[in-house]
Amino acid sequence: MLSSAAAALDRIDFAAPLVLIAVIIGVGALIALLAIPIHLLPVMAFIVMVAIPDRLLFIAPLEYFPPEVIIMFVWAVRKLLNVGTGRRVNVRTPVRAAVIVMLMATLTWFIVVAMSHTPTRSASWMVSFVVLLVLPLILPDRDREIDTLRRAWPWTGAIVAVYACLQALIQFNPIYDPLYKSLRLIPIQHWSVFRADASLAHPLTAGLFFSMTLAFCVGRWVETSRRTFAVLAFLNGLGVIATVSRGSYIAAGVAVAALLLLALVAGHRFGRDRIVLILCAFAVFGYFALQSDSFQERSNSIDGLGSVSAREDMWGITEATASWYRWLGAGPGTSESAAIPFNWKGLPIENSYFQLLISVGVPGVILFGLFLATVYRVAIRERNLSAIGGLTAALVAIGGYAAIDGPRTALGLLAFMILLAVNPVRADENIVKAYSAPVRNRRKSSPVRRAVVR
Numbered sequence: 454m455l456s457s458a459a460a461a462l463d464r465i466d467f468a469a470p471l472v473l474i475a476v477i478i479g480v481g482a483l484i485a486l487l488a489i490p491i492h493l494l495p496v497m498a499f500i501v502m503v504a505i506p507d508r509l510l511f512i513a514p515l516e517y518f519p520p521e522v523i524i525m526f527v528w529a530v531r532k533l534l535n536v537g538t539g540r541r542v543n544v545r546t547p548v549r550a551a552v553i554v555m556l557m558a559t560l561t562w563f564i565v566v567a568m569s570h571t572p573t574r575s576a577s578w579m580v581s582f583v584v585l586l587v588l589p590l591i592l593p594d595r596d597r598e599i600d601t602l603r604r605a606w607p608w609t610g611a612i613v614a615v616y617a618c619l620q621a622l623i624q625f626n627p628i629y630d631p632l633y634k635s636l637r638l639i640p641i642q643h644w645s646v647f648r649a650d651a652s653l654a655h656p657l658t659a660g661l662f663f664s665m666t667l668a669f670c671v672g673r674w675v676e677t678s679r680r681t682f683a684v685l686a687f688l689n690g691l692g693v694i695a696t697v698s699r700g701s702y703i704a705a706g707v708a709v710a711a712l713l714l715l716a717l718v719a720g721h722r723f724g725r726d727r728i729v730l731i732l733c734a735f736a737v738f739g740y741f742a743l744q745s746d747s748f749q750e751r752s753n754s755i756d757g758l759g760s761v762s763a764r765e766d767m768w769g770i771t772e773a774t775a776s777w778y779r780w781l782g783a784g785p786g787t788s789e790s791a792a793i794p795f796n797w798k799g800l801p802i803e804n805s806y807f808q809l810l811i812s813v814g815v816p817g818v819i820l821f822g823l824f825l826a827t828v829y830r831v832a833i834r835e836r837n838l839s840a841i842g843g844l845t846a847a848l849v850a851i852g853g854y855a856a857i858d859g860p861r862t863a864l865g866l867l868a869f870m871i872l873l874a875v876n877p878v879r880a881d882e883n884i885v886k887a888y889s890a891p892v893r894n895r896r897k898s899s900p901v902r903r904a905v906v907r
Contacts, residue, residue: 578786660701
């Protein structure tokens with residue numbers, strides 16, 4: 454992408470010809486981003502983020518400006534330039550004021566904490582946070598982009614999940630392992646059980662993505678009654694199994710249970726019998742997943758037990774680090790480096806909420822929590838089950854590993870799912886079967902009409 458030109462500058466002393474090539478590629482990418490229909494840019498950023506592993510972005514410019522950030526920045530600029538020039542389409546549901554207020558309060562605190570210490574340490578994280586989450590939420594007329602993302606996410610997850618299953622079957626990553634080897638990157642497979650990472654550089658990040666997509670597809674299945682989403686949910690469930698990530702198992706189970714519980718409460722709209730059937734099917738699938746040989750071996754292996762033991766030390770490290778900074782934060786994205794003096798074992802902070810407590814302090818955690826609460830409020834009021842499921846899976850999964858301050862993919866996935874949560878599912882996306890309440894006069898009031906008028 455555009456940053457490839459800057460990335461090549463690091464090697465100008467011995468690879469000068471590459472600079473010209475990188476510049477040409479960068480200019481070509483810019484022209485392409487300006488020519489592509491604007492509503493396709495967010496979904497392109499999402500796919501690029503999923504397809505390009507974090508491990509490949511080891512050059513300084515790419516760390517600050519990963520490809521998806523560049524694409525979303527171009528989208529935001531083009532969107533701002535188009536404000537007032539075209540017809541407004543965001544007339545169904547405007548962005549809730551409470552969401553924006555809490556988002557801006559959270560952003561303000563993050564900036565204050567970053568400026569109070571060393572701003573450059575937080576620059577990379579803040580750039581991604583602003584471009585991937587803040588700008589898309591405050592910009593108007595994004596319904597078409599979100600609808601496109603809503604359609605693309607399940608299929609993207611299914612394709613990557615099939616690839617993960619293939620990787621687990623052949624015990625080798627046929628696309629990315631040769632690429633890592635050519636770049637002399639250290640192999641990540643060091644566990645007693647082979648764990649698929651697909652294009653996401655680590656099994657935990659892959660498990661996060663698959664659990665989010667699984668819950669999202671189950672939600673879409675309930676919303677639309679389309680069996681296609683059941684198949685996509687099944688494929689992503691196989692992807693979760695291939696990662697052998699226990700936290701992702703839990704995240705998927707909690708998320709699906711939460712969205713089905715909400716659907717049962719609104720049973721007249723979604724159909725209680727179908728929801729109970731989905732719940733039973735998911736329970737059977739979960740049982741066989743937990744009984745798989747790879748899961749059992751991982752749970753009883755030395756590295757699996759060691760991972761559980763290491764997590765027991767996390768609170769002590771977090772408390773010592775957070776208290777050193779007076780519980781006000783060391784700066785967004787700095788939890789790992791800030792904890793070094795108190796982390797004599799060199800353990801990763803395997804809990805994203807502990808990471809936030811260190812990096813943005815108690816006020817930052819509270820503000821970010823209130824922001825997420827307002828997002829949930831919007832999603833629940835609109836019965837946006839798919840986004841509720843995906844967001845719940847994300848928030849559960851990141852509690853089990855170093856996600857929010859670590860791989861840029863986790864923050865991006867969370868940001869894109871929040872965008873889906875605050876934009877309700879359009880009435881015309883739900884088919885007639887989703888509304889099973891008896892109606893006295895069906896001739897005069899069609900299901901589609903009732904869906905729009907409700």
